[in-house]
Amino acid sequence: QERARENRDTPSEEHDIxxxxxxxxxxxxxxxxPPEGSGPDGYPYQTDFPAKDxxxxxxxxxxxxxEGEQMYEGEYQGIPHPDEIKEARxxxxxxxxxxxxxxxxxxxEDDLPDQYENIMEDCGxxxxxxTLFAVLGLALMADGVDSYVVGFVLPSAEKDMCITNADKGxxxxxxxxxxxxxxxxxxxxxxxxxxxKVLIYVLTIDIVFSFLSCFAQGYGFFLFFRFxxxxxxxxxxxxxxxxxxxxxxxxxxxxxxxxxCMFWMLGGLYASFTAWGIIPHYGWGFAIGxxxxxxxxxxxxxxxxxxxxxxxxxxxxxxxxxxxxLENARHDEAWMILRNVHDTNWKAKGEPERVFTVTNIKxxxxxxxxxxxxxxETGTAFQRWTVRHTTLLQQVMSNVMSLSAAELRLQGLxxxxxxxxxxxxxxxxxxxxxxxxxxxxxxxxEAKTRVFHRERVERFHFNFSLVNQIHREGEYIHxxxxxIEMRSVKFEHSLFENCYFEDIRSTNTFFENCTLKNTVFYNxxxxxxxxxxxxxxxxxxxxxxxxxxxxxxxxxxxxxxxxSFLGSLAVLPGNIISALFMDKIGRIxxxxxxxxxxxxxxxxxxxxxxxxxxxxxxxxxxxxxVAAWNGxxxxxxxxxxxxxxxxxFGILNAVCKFAAIIGSFIxxxxxxxxxxxxxxxxxxxxxxxxxxxxxxxxxxxxxLS
Numbered sequence: 001q002e003r004a005r006e007n008r009d010t011p012s013e014e015h016d017i018x019x020x021x022x023x024x025x026x027x028x029x030x031x032x033x034p035p036e037g038s039g040p041d042g043y044p045y046q047t048d049f050p051a052k053d054x055x056x057x058x059x060x061x062x063x064x065x066x067e068g069e070q071m072y073e074g075e076y077q078g079i080p081h082p083d084e085i086k087e088a089r090x091x092x093x094x095x096x097x098x099x100x101x102x103x104x105x106x107x108x109e110d111d112l113p114d115q116y117e118n119i120m121e122d123c124g125x126x127x128x129x130x131t132l133f134a135v136l137g138l139a140l141m142a143d144g145v146d147s148y149v150v151g152f153v154l155p156s157a158e159k160d161m162c163i164t165n166a167d168k169g170x171x172x173x174x175x176x177x178x179x180x181x182x183x184x185x186x187x188x189x190x191x192x193x194x195x196x197k198v199l200i201y202v203l204t205i206d207i208v209f210s211f212l213s214c215f216a217q218g219y220g221f222f223l224f225f226r227f228x229x230x231x232x233x234x235x236x237x238x239x240x241x242x243x244x245x246x247x248x249x250x251x252x253x254x255x256x257x258x259x260x261c262m263f264w265m266l267g268g269l270y271a272s273f274t275a276w277g278i279i280p281h282y283g284w285g286f287a288i289g290x291x292x293x294x295x296x297x298x299x300x301x302x303x304x305x306x307x308x309x310x311x312x313x314x315x316x317x318x319x320x321x322x323x324x325x326l327e328n329a330r331h332d333e334a335w336m337i338l339r340n341v342h343d344t345n346w347k348a349k350g351e352p353e354r355v356f357t358v359t360n361i362k363x364x365x366x367x368x369x370x371x372x373x374x375x376x377e378t379g380t381a382f383q384r385w386t387v388r389h390t391t392l393l394q395q396v397m398s399n400v401m402s403l404s405a406a407e408l409r410l411q412g413l414x415x416x417x418x419x420x421x422x423x424x425x426x427x428x429x430x431x432x433x434x435x436x437x438x439x440x441x442x443x444x445x446e447a448k449t450r451v452f453h454r455e456r457v458e459r460f461h462f463n464f465s466l467v468n469q470i471h472r473e474g475e476y477i478h479x480x481x482x483x484i485e486m487r488s489v490k491f492e493h494s495l496f497e498n499c500y501f502e503d504i505r506s507t508n509t510f511f512e513n514c515t516l517k518n519t520v521f522y523n524x525x526x527x528x529x530x531x532x533x534x535x536x537x538x539x540x541x542x543x544x545x546x547x548x549x550x551x552x553x554x555x556x557x558x559x560x561x562x563x564s565f566l567g568s569l570a571v572l573p574g575n576i577i578s579a580l581f582m583d584k585i586g587r588i589x590x591x592x593x594x595x596x597x598x599x600x601x602x603x604x605x606x607x608x609x610x611x612x613x614x615x616x617x618x619x620x621x622x623x624x625x626v627a628a629w630n631g632x633x634x635x636x637x638x639x640x641x642x643x644x645x646x647x648x649f650g651i652l653n654a655v656c657k658f659a660a661i662i663g664s665f666i667x668x669x670x671x672x673x674x675x676x677x678x679x680x681x682x683x684x685x686x687x688x689x690x691x692x693x694x695x696x697x698x699x700x701x702x703x704l705s
Contacts, residue, residue, distance in 0.1 A: 112362050113703045116323060119338055119358055120249040125256075126345030129247055133256065135314030136240045137263035139203060142308035143236045144267020146206070148564060149304055150175050150226065151434075152275040155560070156297040157222070171223055173661065178230030180657035186235020187650015191643060195243040196320045202239065203312040205232030210305045214298045233308070234657070237633075238649035245637040245645075246323040246704065247341070254587065254700055257637065258579035258630040265575060265626075267307065268568030274303050276561040323704065327642050331361060412648070414696055415636060416655050421689025422595060422628055423656040425682040428663030429602070432678055433618045434563050435671045437611050445488075501526065563615060570619035571626045578627035587635045588698050594628035595690030601625075602682045605675070625686075628693075638699035645704075 154168055182202070190198040206229050213225035241257060248256055278300045322334035322341075339356040346354040451470045458477040465485040474494040481501045486509040497517045504524035510532060517537045525545040578590055601621040608614045640648040667678045 112326060113705050115362060116326065117250055117703045119361070120247070121251075122356075122358070123249075123338060123342040124345040124349070125249065125252050127348035128341045128344040129252075129256070132244060132247060132318055133260060135311060135318055136244050137260055137266075138307050138311035138314060139199060139236050140240050140260065140263040141267040141270065142203065142206065142311055143233050144264040145271045145304045145307055146210075146230065146233045146267075148268055148271035148275075149301060151564075152271065152279065152560065153297040153300060156279055171226065172664070174223060174227050175230040176657050176661045176664075178227045179234030180654045180661075182231040182234025183238055183650045183653040183657065185231075185650075187238035187653070188647045190235070190239045190242065190646040190650075191324075194320050194324055195239050195246075195646065196315060196318060198235065199239045199243065199315050200312065202232050202235045203308050203315065205229070206236075207305050207308050207312065210301060210308070214302045234653075235650065237653050238646050241633055241637050242646040242649060243321055246321040246642070250701070250703055251583070253638070254582035254634050255579050257634045258575065258582045261579075261626070261630045261633065262572070262575045265568050265571040268564060268571075270307065271304060272561050272565035272568060275300055276565065278303065279561075323642050326361060335361060414692055415632075415639070415652060418591065418595075418689045418693045418696070419632060419636075419652050419655050420659045421685040421692075422625070422632065423659035424663040425598070425602070425685045425689075426625055426629075426663075427660035428667035428678065429618075429621065429682055430567075431664045432667040432671070433567070433614060434560055435668055436675070437563060437614055438560075439672050440611050440614070449488075506530065563618070566615060567618055567622050570622045572623075574623040574626035575630065578630045582630065582634060583700055586698050586700050587631045587638075588694060588696055591628050591631035591635070591693040591696070592690045594624060594626075594631065595686045595693060598625040598628065599683045599686035599690065602679055602686065605679050628690075635696060635699050638702055638704065639697065641705045 150172055154171070158168060186198055186202055209225045209228040209232065213222055213229060216222040216225055241260070244260055245253060245257060279296045319337040319340065320333070322337045325331075325334035325337070335358070338358065338361075342354070342356040343352075346352065445468065449468050449470055451472065452474060454473045455471065456475045456477075457479055458475075460476075460479050462479065462481045462484060465487065466489045467485075468488045470490050470492065471494055472492045474491070476494065476496050476499055478498045479496075479500075481499070481504060483503040484505075486504060486506040488507070489509045491511045491514055493512075494514045495517075496514065496519050499516075499519045500522070501520065501524050502522045504521075504526055506525055509526075510530055511526075511534050512532045514531070514534045515537070516534060516539045518539070519536075520540045520542065521544065522542045523545070524541075527541070527544050574594075578594070582590060598621055601617065601624050604620070605614070605617050608617055636649050636652050637645060666681065670678045
């Protein structure tokens with residue numbers, strides 16, 4: 001009560017603004033003095049209702065009340081009710097937007113954005129949005145999983161399917177190209193066919209072709225199936241953020257879109273954890289004859305489809321975006337969905353008596369759908385199909401070309417550059433971190449290599465494994481190599497005479513410029529590709545293990561999984577901080593500050609001379625840079641109009657994939673040569689992108705246009 005009296009005696013500036021808004025936008029019975037039934041400062045509480053006689057008023061005042069029950073405490077001090085404050089703030093925002101339109105001399109074609117924002121505020125944020133959040137989060141998680149699949153399976157798949165280094169590079173490149181094409185195609189289609197429908201297509205394509213890639217025995221089929229899977233899932237990010245944003249009110253949009261970004265991190269954690277637990281255990285695989293083999297890495301790909309399957313089931317039960325329906329003049333469908341959102345949220349909050357009072361929603365004029373229907377009523381089925389899809393393609397291309405309109409050109413160019421700079425550095429360093437750790441391991445391993453020079457071994461039985469050795473100019477006479485493993489062994493300019501090799505398992509083992517006389521190889525995997533420039537005299541190969549085979553006893557290197565797991569986990573604190581402050585300090589400061597901070601973290605990489613230091617700086621870089629990703633995704637949703645939102649986001653995401661391809665190629669090419677060039681490239685790109693991001697428009701108070 002003392003605090004209330006202080007507020008009454010010395011009202012704050014915000015109190016005056018709200019009071020003026022309430023007095024302006026709430027009805028008043030007279031222009032002189034406070035109306036009857038109002039508080040001491042003139043705030044009306046029941047002026048929205050028609051006048052009643054005294055008997056009815058007395059009845060209403062006592063119904064459902066005990067005499068001793070207290071009324072709203074602030075009424076006695078002239079403090080407005082929270083509902084009135086909310087209404088006043090809404091009215092103030094509408095007035096500010098109206099003045100902004102007048103100052104910019106824009107035509108007031110319709111007030112759908114403002115009306116839709118008011119409807120979403122009336123619907124509230126509750127059970128429906130959280131359900132949609134979980135479903136779309138699983139779809140985003142599926143995209144995160146697919147980004148890690150190829151990198152995790154390559155160490156095993158390259159042995160199982162005889163993939164060369166050139167083929168490995170082609171696989172990684174084509175998957176990114178497929179995602180790039182998917183972002184362009186599906187983003188444009190979702191603005192014409194609907195967010196929900198296209199997301200179902202995207203998830204279905206990803207699931208089907210990921211499942212087929214599990215059983216592909218040849219590299220060609222595996223490459224094709226992974227390309228198709230990437231093309232499908234590549235459209236998930238533009239659709240997911242657009243879809244979810246159109247169910248959020250302005251006060252919740254930045255924060256909850258940032259929370260949604262956490263599912264991409266969960267996808268990385270899920271992929272790293274399952275790969276760590278499944279891929280190294282080769283022995284439980286099975287084979288059907290000699291042609292069909294199913295090992296751990298194939299089971300890992302199968303498990304990675306689970307988030308996409310769960311997301312597909314959930315999306316089937318979700319409604320279409322009402323904002324998309326309104327843009328396409330489907331008023332009744334949109335109204336039914338909005339009423340369902342309203343009732344679901346308020347019933348879950350224990351207020352089922354709230355009624356959805358909206359009776360009519362304005363919609364923009366459109367003739368595109370009518371044109372399609374008129375054309376589809378004539379001609380054969382093939383002609384109707386051709387007309388419909390040709391018209392659809394024309395509409396999508398027209399939507400893409402219209403993004404270069406004068407009012408969007410400058411901010412669109414800035415967004416493209418910022419997306420490119422961030423993706424170039426992030427994905428480039430994402431490749432550089434594990435490759436640099438592998439290179440450090442290789443240098444450490446090579447430093448421990450044992451070298452044997454001009455040794456002569458005669459009538460000796462090798463029954464122990466040979467590991468990390470180099471034998472130069474040696475002579476092996478009447479020796480027997482039986483049931484052993486050769487790992488990272490090289491014989492150079494050596495002589496093998498009357499030797500016998502049986503049950504040999506080899507990894508990274510080669511014979512270079514050697515001479516083999518009267519030597520027998522029985523049941524070994526030492527075949528043509530293992531012998532380079534060798535001279536063979538009366539040498540026999542019996543029951544050779546041709547082709548490539550997984551070595552079940554080989555210890556799998558878990559560093560690749562550990563690095564990815566820690567990198568994904570490090571994103572968590574950055575995600576939480578950016579979500580909490582996205583609406584408080586604004587998108588622009590989040591993006592600019594995060595990118596400049598990431599540039600500083602990249603500079604620290606010059607001081608890392610051990611594997612532990614590289615992993616430490618990697619985690620710090622990911623933790624700082626994730627805020628920039630969250631801010632870019634939020635502002636990309638908000639800056640474009642509804643009819644072009646997914647199309648524009650798809651183009652920006654395609655730019656991201658293109659930058660990832662270039663960055664991965666450039667950064668990987670400097671491994672083992674120098675670390676200065678890639679690090680300074682990352683610093684320059686992040687610094688330029690961060691400074692340019694400060695020129696982007698702030699959108700935290702902007703309704704979805």
